[in-house]
Amino acid sequence: MPTKTLQIPTADGRADAFAAFPDHGERHPGVLMYADAFGIRPALREMALELAEHGYYVLVPNFFYRHGPAPLIELPEHIGEEARPALVAQLMPLIEAHTAERVLSDADAYLRFLTSRPEVGAGPVAVTGYCIGGLLAMRTAAAHPGQVAAVANFHGPVGADGPDSHRLLSKLTAQVHLGHAETDITPEALGELNAALDAAGVDYTSEIYPGTLHGFTMSDTDAFNSAALQRHWDRLLPLLDRTLTNN
Numbered sequence: 128m129p130t131k132t133l134q135i136p137t138a139d140g141r142a143d144a145f146a147a148f149p150d151h152g153e154r155h156p157g158v159l160m161y162a163d164a165f166g167i168r169p170a171l172r173e174m175a176l177e178l179a180e181h182g183y184y185v186l187v188p189n190f191f192y193r194h195g196p197a198p199l200i201e202l203p204e205h206i207g208e209e210a211r212p213a214l215v216a217q218l219m220p221l222i223e224a225h226t227a228e229r230v231l232s233d234a235d236a237y238l239r240f241l242t243s244r245p246e247v248g249a250g251p252v253a254v255t256g257y258c259i260g261g262l263l264a265m266r267t268a269a270a271h272p273g274q275v276a277a278v279a280n281f282h283g284p285v286g287a288d289g290p291d292s293h294r295l296l297s298k299l300t301a302q303v304h305l306g307h308a309e310t311d312i313t314p315e316a317l318g319e320l321n322a323a324l325d326a327a328g329v330d331y332t333s334e335i336y337p338g339t340l341h342g343f344t345m346s347d348t349d350a351f352n353s354a355a356l357q358r359h360w361d362r363l364l365p366l367l368d369r370t371l372t373n374n
Contacts, residue, residue, distance in 0.1 A: 128176050135188055137236040139229075142192035145172055146244075147179035154248035155184045156371035157241045159267065161260030162187060163345060164218045165206065167197040170347040181364055183371075184247045188237050190263060191221045193229075206348045222259060227266065234267040238274060251276035253367050254301075257344055258282055261305075269298040277301050277370040279363050282308040282341050285320060296327040302370050303331035304362050308339040308350075332362065 129150050135142040145167050149155055158178060162171045167189055175185040189197040200217045203210055241247060254275050256264030261283020268278035278301045285305060303324070307317065317335060324331045336343060336358055342350035344359050 128179055130172070130176070133186075133240075135236055135240045137192075138232050139193055142188045142190070142233065142236070143167075143196045144186055144188040144240075145175060146184065146186050147172070147175040148184040148246050149179055149182055152182075153246070155182055155246060156250065156367070157244070157247040157252040158183045158185045158367065158371075159237055159241055159252060159254045159264075160185050160187045161190065161254070161256035161263045161267075163258035163260055163342065164222060165202060165214070165345075166191065166199060168202060168347070170345055173346070174344070177360075178363075181367075183253075183367065184241070184244060186237065186241045186244075188233070190225065190230075190233060190260075193224075194221055204347065206345075208349045211348075225259075230263055230266050231270050234263070234270055238267070238271060242274075251371060253277040253279070253371055255279040255363060256281070256283060258342060259284065261285070265295060265299075268301045268303075269295045272298060272300040275301045277303075277366050279304045279306070279366060281306045281344050281359055282311055282339070284311075293323050293327070296323055296329060299327065299329050302366060303329055303333070304366050305331065305333040306355075306359055306362060307333070307335045308341045308343055309335050309337065310340050 131146045133144045135144050175187050178185045191199055254264040254267045261280030264278050264280050268275040321333050336355045339352050339355045340350040342348050343352040343355040
């Protein structure tokens with residue numbers, strides 16, 4: 128499976144990125160994958176490679192590139208609960224500095240770069256994200272309604288935009304899947320979110336993955352849940368198959 132390390136031109140510099148894509152055929156549907164806050168690392172590369180095996184060109188940008196290339200902080204091979212608070216404390220200033228304006232400016236650059244790749248076919252793209260990357264995926268999809276046909280958000284902070292969250296939902300034309308961790312949202316809050324999606328006319332699925340902790344897709348963390356990761360693939364792959372045109 129071919130992979131590349133790339134540099135994406137943006138308004139504020141160049142974002143380092145990882146790409147994985149099939150070694151057969153000439154052009155493939157494009158998928159922009161936003162990592163969690165821990166960024167590009169072996170666990171994320173494995174996920175990108177697995178998705179690429181299903182026929183997609185997968186681009187994973189380092190969205191904290193303004194602060195340096197990935198990895199920005201030294202990560203242990205396994206991110207255990209004892210190490211997590213200190214790592215998150217290092218990353219919080221970067222998260223807080225990543226304003227909505229930066230997110231949208233970067234999204235323009237990432238999608239322009241993705242669709243210009245010679246391995247990527249014409250037609251719509253998809254965006255998927257994990258943790259904070261799920262929020263970035265939703266903002267990207269809302270800002271590019273004619274281009275993003277599918278968006279998937281796994282254990283992401285879907286209500287992080289506060290009152291603006293409902294306005295964001297109203298801009299979505301993509302098909303949406305939200306896979307929530309059991310520890311991230313109550314059934315009551317899920318009902319309110321799904322009612323807002325209904326009111327916005329969004330074509331979506333939104334569910335709590337049973338028995339999960341925040342970060343359940345990440346194989347290098349204590350939150351990892353193999354059954355939930357499989358459920359994630361069982362939701363994501365049909366969504367992409369429905370919405371993206373194979374060339």
